[in-house]
Amino acid sequence: MEKQKTLFDVIGPVIIGPSSSHTAGAVRIGYLAGKIFGEIPQKVKFRLYNSFAKTGKGHGTDKGLLGGVLGLDVDNENIKKAFDYARKLNVQYEFEYANDHNRHPNSVDIHLEGSYKMDITGVSLGAGEVCITKINGYKFNINGDYDTLVLIYKDKPGMVYKVTALLQNYNLNIATMHCDRNAKGQEASMGICIDGSLPESLLTSLAEIDGVYLIRNIEVLKK
Amino acid sequence: MIQLNTFEEVLKEAGTQNKKLYEICQEHEAEILETSVEKVREKVQINLNAMKDAIFSGLKSKEKSMSGLCGDDCAKLIEKYKSGKIFFSETYQKVLLYSFATIEQNLRMGKIVACPTAGSCAIVPSVIVAMSEAANANEEIQINALITAGLIGEIVSNKLALAGAVAGCQSECGVASAMAAAALVEIYNGTNDQILQAAALTLKNIMGLVCDPVAGLVEVPCVKRNAFLAIYAITGAELAMAGINSVIPIDEIVDAMKQVGELMSPTLKESSEAGLATTKTGLEIAQALIQKWNAGS
Numbered sequence A: 001m002e003k004q005k006t007l008f009d010v011i012g013p014v015i016i017g018p019s020s021s022h023t024a025g026a027v028r029i030g031y032l033a034g035k036i037f038g039e040i041p042q043k044v045k046f047r048l049y050n051s052f053a054k055t056g057k058g059h060g061t062d063k064g065l066l067g068g069v070l071g072l073d074v075d076n077e078n079i080k081k082a083f084d085y086a087r088k089l090n091v092q093y094e095f096e097y098a099n100d101h102n103r104h105p106n107s108v109d110i111h112l113e114g115s116y117k118m119d120i121t122g123v124s125l126g127a128g129e130v131c132i133t134k135i136n137g138y139k140f141n142i143n144g145d146y147d148t149l150v151l152i153y154k155d156k157p158g159m160v161y162k163v164t165a166l167l168q169n170y171n172l173n174i175a176t177m178h179c180d181r182n183a184k185g186q187e188a189s190m191g192i193c194i195d196g197s198l199p200e201s202l203l204t205s206l207a208e209i210d211g212v213y214l215i216r217n218i219e220v221l222k223k
Numbered sequence B: 001m002i003q004l005n006t007f008e009e010v011l012k013e014a015g016t017q018n019k020k021l022y023e024i025c026q027e028h029e030a031e032i033l034e035t036s037v038e039k040v041r042e043k044v045q046i047n048l049n050a051m052k053d054a055i056f057s058g059l060k061s062k063e064k065s066m067s068g069l070c071g072d073d074c075a076k077l078i079e080k081y082k083s084g085k086i087f088f089s090e091t092y093q094k095v096l097l098y099s100f101a102t103i104e105q106n107l108r109m110g111k112i113v114a115c116p117t118a119g120s121c122a123i124v125p126s127v128i129v130a131m132s133e134a135a136n137a138n139e140e141i142q143i144n145a146l147i148t149a150g151l152i153g154e155i156v157s158n159k160l161a162l163a164g165a166v167a168g169c170q171s172e173c174g175v176a177s178a179m180a181a182a183a184l185v186e187i188y189n190g191t192n193d194q195i196l197q198a199a200a201l202t203l204k205n206i207m208g209l210v211c212d213p214v215a216g217l218v219e220v221p222c223v224k225r226n227a228f229l230a231i232y233a234i235t236g237a238e239l240a241m242a243g244i245n246s247v248i249p250i251d252e253i254v255d256a257m258k259q260v261g262e263l264m265s266p267t268l269k270e271s272s273e274a275g276l277a278t279t280k281t282g283l284e285i286a287q288a289l290i291q292k293w294n295a296g297s
């Protein structure tokens, strides 16, 4: 679900240039990926596709993605020095470039390694709008317009109920919800966009549900 | 809630309430964002200040872009103006300078305000800031002007995606120029009708502008185009203030732009497969950059 357009979509946002899709969009994809990973990675590998691959160097797409993963936001002037910043934090980074017409023109696969490993795919949709479409192979639709709850858990009956019941206890309204799974009875995922924000205590309760492997609260992006 | 779907509706609503367009817009915005008009204006002020920061930083730099194609034109203009040879007024010089200063900040990965996009980010700020200096317009008036610009862009965007990849450069620099023209009429306290006429005249004359960036980068022709279209906005505002009206109403112009955008070949919508991008020189530049970057520099 798209949020209503506002004045600040037209006389804003404040971003690092030169391209809203190839620079600001890249920063946002990296930033969301970094939050989903949940820690500063020791290693990160980016595979840029199509237009991202072709014009990425001239638009600073590489610096944007890396800076974003390291937690720099879309208006941070240090994005330009993202490579230096990564070296300072001892983060190894690598870029690959590929052409694949089955993929969105501005898409990237991000492989992150730290105390665990994760694969995240994102696309830049234009005008600085982005979407995280996959986490570890599960389909998601995270665009930073809402506080979003990301869950990966054991696929068994009652999980959706347990999660939504807890949200209900906190009187939180669900804007959208997406579920996916690999195979019956194995692992499954949920992405839930919330109106308002998620209190810390709720996250603790959610994490206590038996069978929840991964839980993240991805806060709404500053726009 | 008031709907801001068409210009006709907004003009009528403003007339009924006896308000300026920016007032209607800021109230509508406060409603959507569930906040106060003061908060909306504060946020606009933050963006206005970011625009001024970009101008200020840009005026001091001649750092080139990552491709090395652009980045030192503002410095060249400053040099020229030192020689004292003036075509028009000092204000005209300022509009050009501020425009180059802003767009060059953009290409060197500096902080800018997308207005409506990054590639067209210099048109509205250069006109509002330079012309406000000339007219001695205070910050309140500048905020009114920026909101007016935003209203134009917002309503156009209801019908037309503001993206070169969807509708060509008419929807980026073209719309920015119309936004700037409207803002300028607000600075000079023109009527609501004059504001919309300025935007209409500007849009009408930029229709069909293609997006054909060399090597796919937001540099050629984008950098110089911002300066040209900033000056162009002033023409739109001046005509409207003189009571010269667009024969075709603005809502119909936007419909026509949308149609033109759809008819425009995809090769001319940011894909760099035609136009300037595929000129002999354009292709040579693209080729040289691929080699440079593959070599890892």
Ligand code: SF4
Binding pocket: B119, B120, B163, B164, B165, B168, B169, B170, B172, B173, B210, B211, B212, B213, B217, B218, B219, B221, B222, B270
């Ligand atoms: S030519 Fe294309 S990339 Fe350049 S400003 Fe216009 S729309 Fe943007």
